[in-house]
Amino acid sequence: MSNNNELIDFLSLRELFLSDDRYFIPVYQRNYEWQERHISQLLNDVRDYYLEEADKNYYIGTLIVNRTKNSEYTYNTFETIDGQQRLTTFNIIACALKFSLENENLFCKEFNSFFKQPILKFESRIFADKTLNQLHQFGRINPDFSNANTKMSEGFEIVKDILKSIEDDFKTRQTDRSFSGYLHYLFNSVILTRVQVPQGIDLNHYFEIMNTRGEQLEKHEVLKSRLLSYLSSDEPAIREAFNKIWEACSDIHNYVQTHPNFSTDLRNKIFGKKWFSFRPKNYQSLFLNFKGNNNTEIVISFNDLVHDKSKTSSINYETKQNQELDERDNDRFHSIINFENFLLHALKTYVADDLIKNISLDDKRLLTNFESYTKDMSIEEKNRFSKKFIFHLLKLRFLFDQYVLKREYANNKDHWCLKMVRYYMKGENGRTNASFNYVNTFNERRFSTLHNIRRSLHDETLILLSMFHVSNPTVIYKNWLFAVLNYLNEAYSYEPLSEEADKPNGIELTDYRDFLRDTATHFLGYRYLNEQPYEYDDIIIFDMDDCAYATNWKNYLRYGNIRNNLVFNYIDYLFWLEQPTKRKDFEFSFRSSVEHFYPQNPMSDKNKIVDKVLDSIGNLCLISASKNSSLSNYMPKAKADHYKDSNSKESIKQLVMLEILTTEEEWNKSQIKDHEKEIFEKIRIALNCI
Known part of the structure; x- marks a missing residue:
């Protein structure tokens, strides 16, 4: 399907493979680098759109090309400037389907009618060309993969596994949609926008323009703007506190307590003097803590908060009162989820049980999820929601940091960890200066008689968390994480700690470990090993005692x-x-x-x-x-x-x-x-x- 503008074409994947056009990847482009998470997100995103809006096209992105003249070929050739990772993946998907589609699949005959061969060649990369040709001719049955492009051959296996998982998913859904319908949608309704650069353009100048384009607002920034707009203009202190909390929570890879938006006094009030407890019990008590704790005397407007990053950064970072924050290592920890998906978990754990199924754990739905939840609220209800939600967001972020695994990079190694921030005052344990450190969340003094058993429980808890995460590595649809955060939010105890307490008491280790065990067995018993799988939300939220369990x-x-x-x-x-x-x-x-x-x-x-x-x-x-x-x-x-x-x-x-x-x-x-x-x-x- 061609646009009136001769330089733009909207092509379905079927049209892409049916045409006489061929694409080559120039030598200056990087090698194929897509991993499982990229391929999984692409194929699962298409599945989601097919399930929800099968009558509409899904525009998957832009392929920017430069049409070339090459006497070696009888067909049109295009130099791929931008979009080569996606284009290579489409070719790998087609090769994988050639060998995995069963004859009885209704899409099989249609697929064989348009896919004859890959439409891609690599300039000066004979191993990449060889790998793609081998995948097309032989699949994975005794192919000649000496000196192959390993990322492409791995991608082939990943595509097959993901498509098998999607096929199994359709078998368990109570819907008129099917796997063959999904494949038909993938190749007929997924649209790639091919943009040709004008003939004679200076490609170096084009790349310079591409790399200096202004940044667009991310979805979580748009959401912050909307939630701030619900707060009254007569509440500048609350708006400023809201902004500080939001910015601290959005720094997803670092522990929220260490964010420089919080002064020492504010940290002590919110997280306790040792930083490992959460003190406020509601949004009123949270906002009271900010009273008299402004780091600066700057007064800013709502528009400044949302749109002028120079002014908000002056509030966030201009007065860095705590010298101990110099120790914060921004690259030491890596979160298992991004902020936009964390916001969805925050909303899903916030709403009433009967509304949980309305919240999708897919960041493409971030704004629509919040819109749907707030659309019928009055002005007063929206105002109250913004305040209650920012309190809930901070509490959940604290629980996430302290009780959910992270990836830790230290001493040239990386590993899963379950750690918390522990603040040490000057003079404590002989310290000459105040400082903080990262210690195991479920910690005992080294010579405690409980040390060994708690260490064992700590290790098992970490093993269980990492088991869940690697089983569902994408940042979307982390149903296990929703189950964990929902448990932590409900189970957290506000019992006061003594000044001498060396560990938090908000979550009891044995109970948490038992919950993770139960969640694993419930996921298997009610879903993965069950003839009639139940929905995740039902398994997580509702009493399943009367439901069929692990049949056949x-x-x-x-x-x-x-x-x-x-x-x-x-x-x-x-x-x-x-x-x-x-x-x-x-x-x-x-x-x-x-x-x-x-x-x-x-x-x-x-x-x-x-x-x-x-x-x-x-x-x-x-x-x-x-x-x-x-x-x-x-x-x-x-x-x-x-x-x-x-x-x-x-x-x-x-x-x-x-x-x-x-x-x-x-x-x-x-x-x-x-x-x-x-x-x-x-x-x-x-x-x-x-």
């Missing part, structure tokens, strides 16, 4: 039927729980590819086993796509030799299978069936299944 659960522990990576990661957790000391160095990582330990397609046909036992949980584990692409056709002993010389162990279940192989000196049907029985028994006990 063994059917969902087979290759092709496993609905979520949490199934694999939960099995790893159960093995870890048996021997936490032996497995103390284990850490959950982002893995998305299912490995058959005994291969489906061994390099030699004489080793091939044609038996459904290969697809049982006893022969499967979860590993990274790169490992699976390089080792998938190796026999178990060859894999064992590889891992023996490698520091990388992909999963505890994989280690267990390697240990069985070492002990019994073989891995065949017998070992697979025995290991399957072992897994079944662990799941049965953990979930209390029949």
Whole structure:
């Protein structure tokens, strides 16, 4: 579909592949770098639009090109200037579908009618060209991937896994939408806007313009503007406090207590003298703490607060009263979520139970979610909502920082951590100056008799949190995180702490650990291992005692039927729980590819086993796509030799299978069936299944 402007075309993916146009990626462009989170977001975003607005096109972005003349080709050629990551991904998706679409899928015939070959070439990158051609011709069945582009081959595996997950999701939904309908929508209603730069343009000048475009307001800034507009012009102090709190909360990677918007006195009032408790019980008491605590005498208007960053930054940072904040390391911690998604969790934990299902955990819906919630409110109700919400936001951000894992980067290493900020006054424990440090959230004095058991509980809590996160690595639709934040918000205790208290008492460790255990078993029992899966919100909010639990659960522990990576990661957790000391160095990582330990397609046909036992949980584990692409056709002993010389162990279940192989000196049907029985028994006990 061409626009009146000859330089702009609106192309569906089907039209993109049907046309005679070809695209090449110039050598100055960076290599293909998309990871699972990028591919997952693209495919899942399309699914969401298909489910909600199937009658409308989804405009996925812009492809900026420069039309070139090349006597080598008989078709139109375009140099790709911007959008090559997305364009490469579309080609990988098409290659993956060529080998994963079943004939009975209603979209299969249509797909084969328009996809004949990739429409992409890479300038001076023979390995990238070779990889794409191999994926198109052979898929992943014994392809020649020597010197391949690993990101592209990994992307192929990731696409297949995500599409399988989406297909399974449609099977469980009570809707007239289908997976074949989704694929039809993907290729016919997803529109790419192709923009040709004018002939003869100076491309260097064009890049300079592209890189110096003014920044647009982000959605959370628009939302802040709207919520501030609900506050009366007669409340300048409250508006200023609102702005300070919002800016502190938006600094998502650093602990909220350390933000320079808060003076020392203000921190003591809100977070206690040691910074690890939350004192205000409502928005009235929160705003009272700001009275007389202005860092500056600057008076600003509402427009200044929202639009003039130079003035707000003077309030935020001009008077940095606390020298100890010089110690704040902005790159040490990394949050598992961005601020816009955190705002959605804040709204979802704020609203009444009967409205929770109306709040989507997708940041594309940030503004519409808030609009829907406030549209029928009076002026007074909107005013009160803004005040109550900013209180709730700060409390939830404090709980998020203190009781939800982060990624910590220190001493040239990175790992999951569950830490809190602890402030030490001058003279405390012999300190010559006041300072703060990051310590384990559930901490005991080193010589306490409770130290070892609390350390064990702390480790298990961190393992459970990281298990949930790596099973759902995208920042959207973190239903487990909603469950956690909802629990923390309701369970937090305001019991006062003594001045000598060395740890917070707001959340009890054993109760929190038990809640995480229960959430995992409920997700499996009511959703992933259940013939009729329940919605996440129902599982999290409502009493499920009278609902069917884990029906025909063994059917969902087979290759092709496993609905979520949490199934694999939960099995790893159960093995870890048996021997936490032996497995103390284990850490959950982002893995998305299912490995058959005994291969489906061994390099030699004489080793091939044609038996459904290969697809049982006893022969499967979860590993990274790169490992699976390089080792998938190796026999178990060859894999064992590889891992023996490698520091990388992909999963505890994989280690267990390697240990069985070492002990019994073989891995065949017998070992697979025995290991399957072992897994079944662990799941049965953990979930209390029949």
